[in-house]
Amino acid sequence: MTIPRDIVPGSNTVVPSTPSPTAFFNAGTSPSYEANYFPAVPKKQLKPFNTGDIKILLLEDVNCTARELLQKEGYQVEFHTTSFRDIELIEKIRDVHVIGIRSKTRLTASVLDHAKNLLAIGCFCIGTNQVDLGYAAKRGITVFNSPFSNSRSVAELVIAEVIMLARRIGDKSMEMHFGTWQKASTRCCEIRGKVLGIVGYGHIGSQLSVLAESMGMSVLFYDIIPLMAIGKARQVKNLSELLVLSDFVTLHVPETQETRDLIGYAELKAMKQGSCLINASRGCSVDLQALCEAMRSGHLAGAALDVFPREPSADGPYFNEDLGRWVREIRDLPNIILTPHIGGSTKEAQEAIGTEVGGALVRYINFGCTIGAVNMPEVTLRNLAAPDESHLRVIFIHRNRPGVLRQVNDILGDHNVDMQMSDSRGDIAYMMADISKVDLAEVHALYNKLEILSCKIPNFLMSFGISLGLSH
Numbered sequence: 001m002t003i004p005r006d007i008v009p010g011s012n013t014v015v016p017s018t019p020s021p022t023a024f025f026n027a028g029t030s031p032s033y034e035a036n037y038f039p040a041v042p043k044k045q046l047k048p049f050n051t052g053d054i055k056i057l058l059l060e061d062v063n064c065t066a067r068e069l070l071q072k073e074g075y076q077v078e079f080h081t082t083s084f085r086d087i088e089l090i091e092k093i094r095d096v097h098v099i100g101i102r103s104k105t106r107l108t109a110s111v112l113d114h115a116k117n118l119l120a121i122g123c124f125c126i127g128t129n130q131v132d133l134g135y136a137a138k139r140g141i142t143v144f145n146s147p148f149s150n151s152r153s154v155a156e157l158v159i160a161e162v163i164m165l166a167r168r169i170g171d172k173s174m175e176m177h178f179g180t181w182q183k184a185s186t187r188c189c190e191i192r193g194k195v196l197g198i199v200g201y202g203h204i205g206s207q208l209s210v211l212a213e214s215m216g217m218s219v220l221f222y223d224i225i226p227l228m229a230i231g232k233a234r235q236v237k238n239l240s241e242l243l244v245l246s247d248f249v250t251l252h253v254p255e256t257q258e259t260r261d262l263i264g265y266a267e268l269k270a271m272k273q274g275s276c277l278i279n280a281s282r283g284c285s286v287d288l289q290a291l292c293e294a295m296r297s298g299h300l301a302g303a304a305l306d307v308f309p310r311e312p313s314a315d316g317p318y319f320n321e322d323l324g325r326w327v328r329e330i331r332d333l334p335n336i337i338l339t340p341h342i343g344g345s346t347k348e349a350q351e352a353i354g355t356e357v358g359g360a361l362v363r364y365i366n367f368g369c370t371i372g373a374v375n376m377p378e379v380t381l382r383n384l385a386a387p388d389e390s391h392l393r394v395i396f397i398h399r400n401r402p403g404v405l406r407q408v409n410d411i412l413g414d415h416n417v418d419m420q421m422s423d424s425r426g427d428i429a430y431m432m433a434d435i436s437k438v439d440l441a442e443v444h445a446l447y448n449k450l451e452i453l454s455c456k457i458p459n460f461l462m463s464f465g466i467s468l469g470l471s472h
C-alpha cells in the first residue's frame with residue numbers, strides 16, 4: 001500500500017518509487033499523568049514514514065555487517081567509530097529513530113529524554129547495563145542485544161590469561177621488549193590439575209567451563225541460581241567456598257547492584273595464597289584499591305583486567321583517571337595483565353553480533369517484531385502466506401492497565417482482524433494486530449481514531465502501523 005505524502009499534514013515523506021515498508025508512528029505520553037513515574041514526553045504528531053525516512057545512528061565502530069544490512073533496507077545510516085558523551089550525544093540522538101551502540105555509550109534517562117523520535121536501541125554487545133532499560137520501556141523504546149555471540153571469544157581470552165598468569169608471560173614479554181633475558185621457573189606452574197573458580201555460570205561461564213576441563217583443570221562455579229553443571233564441574237553453595245578452594249577466580253556476572261564491588265578486601269583475603277583473579281565482566285565488580293593491596297602483599301600472585309570502573313570513549317593514549325582510581329598503582333604491579341576491554345573483540349564475534357542485532361532491528365522496524373527484546377514483551381505474529389496492500393499491521397504500546405486493550409479493539413473491531421497478540425512485561429503492554437481488506441481511506445480513519453485515543457488515555461506510549469503488503 002502506498003501511503004501518499006499528504007495523508008497527514010506536515011509530512012515531508014517522499015514515498016520511493018520502488019515499494020518499501022511504509023509505516024506510521026506516534027509516540028508520547030500524557031504529560032500530566034504520574035509524571036514522576038512515567039516520563040512526560042511531549043506528544044508527537046502522527047506522521048507516515050517509509051524506510052528511507054528512518055534515521056539510524058551507529059556508534060562505537062559497530063561491525064560493517066550491521067551497517068550493510070541496515071543500508072540495504074534503505075534506512076539512512078550515520079556511522080561513527082567512537083562513542084559520544086553528554087551534549088554531543090544529546091545532539092546526535094535528538095532526531096534519530098534507532099541508535100546502535102556497544103558497551104561505552106551511556107543512554108541514561110536524561111539522554112533518552114532528548115531522543116524524541118527514538119523507536120529502538122540496538123546494543124551490539126552482551127551487556128545492557130549502559131542503557132536505562134526501565135526508562136526506555138516507559139518511553140516505548142525497545143532495546144535489543146546479542147546475548148551470546150561473543151561468549152566464546154571471552155572464554156578463549158580467559159583461558160589464554162589463565163596460562164599467561166600461571167607462566168608470568170606478561171612480565172617476561174615486557175622484559176624481552178626492554179632488553180632483558182631472564183629465564184626462570186620460579187613461581188611458574190602448569191594449569192593442569194589446578195582449580196578454576198567461575199563466578200557467574202551463564203553463557204560465558206559455562207563455555208569457559210568446557211574449555212578449562214579440556215585443559216585438565218577442575219572447575220567449581222558459584223551462581224545465584226541453581227544451574228546444571230557441565231562435565232565434571234561442580235556448583236558450590238556460596239562465593240566464600242569458591243574463593244577458598246580456587247587457584248584462579250574469574251568473574252562472569254552482569255553489572256547489577258549486587259555485583260558492584262563483588263570482590264573487595266574480605267573476598268580477596270578469602271582467596272588462596274598465591275592465587276590469581278581475572279575480571280572480564282564489568283569494572284565495578286572489583287575494588288581496585290583492595291586488589292592493589294592484595295597484590296602488593298604477595299597474597300595474590302597475579303591478575304588480569306579487561307574492564308575498568310571507567311573506560312575512554314575513543315582509542316588512543318589514555319590518562320590514569322580515564323580508567324578510574326588506583327589504575328596508576330595497578331600499572332606498576334608485576335604479573336597484572338591489562339587489556340582494553342577486548343573480550344568480545346574478534347572478527348567472528350563482531351560479525352555475528354552485527355548480523356544478529358542488525359536483523360533484530362530490521363524485524364522490529366519493518367514488522368514490529370520484538371523477539372529478543374530485553375525490556376519489552378516478546379511479541380510476533382506468523383507471516384501471512386500472501387500479504388497484499390490491503391493488509392495492515394497495527395502496533396500499540398501502552399501501560400498495562402485495565403481497559404486500554406478494549407478501547408484499542410473498539411477501533412480495530414471496525415475492520416477484519418486476521419490475527420492479534422498482546423503480552424505484557426511488568427508495567428508495559430504490547431499489542432500487535434494484523435487487519436486485512438483496508439483501503440487507503442480506512443487506514444487514514446483508523447489512524448485518526450488511534451491518535452485521538454492516544455491523546456485521551458494516560459496509558460499510551462507509542463503506536464505505529466506497517467503496511468504488510470509492501471514489506472514482503
Ligand SMILES: NC(=O)c1ccc[n+]([C@@H]2O[C@H](COP(=O)([O-])OP(=O)(O)OC[C@H]3O[C@@H](n4cnc5c(N)ncnc54)[C@H](O)[C@@H]3O)[C@@H](O)[C@H]2O)c1
Binds near residue numbers: 205224225259343344
Ligand atoms: N569483556 C568483554 O568484552 C565482555 C564480553 C561479553 C560480556 N561481558 C560481560 O560479562 C557478563 C556476563 O556475560 P554472560 O553472557 O555470561 O551473561 P549471562 O547472563 O549469560 O550469565 C551471567 C550469570 O551470572 C549470574 N549472576 C548474576 N548475578 C550474580 C551474582 N551476584 N553472583 C553470582 N552469579 C550471578 C547469573 O545468574 C547468570 O547465570 C555480561 O553481563 C557482560 O557485562 C564482557
Ligand SMILES: O=C(O)[C@H](O)COP(=O)(O)O
Binds near residue numbers: 103104125341
Ligand atoms: O557486553 C559486552 O558484550 C562486552 O562488554 C563487549 O563490549 P564491546 O562491544 O563494547 O566490546
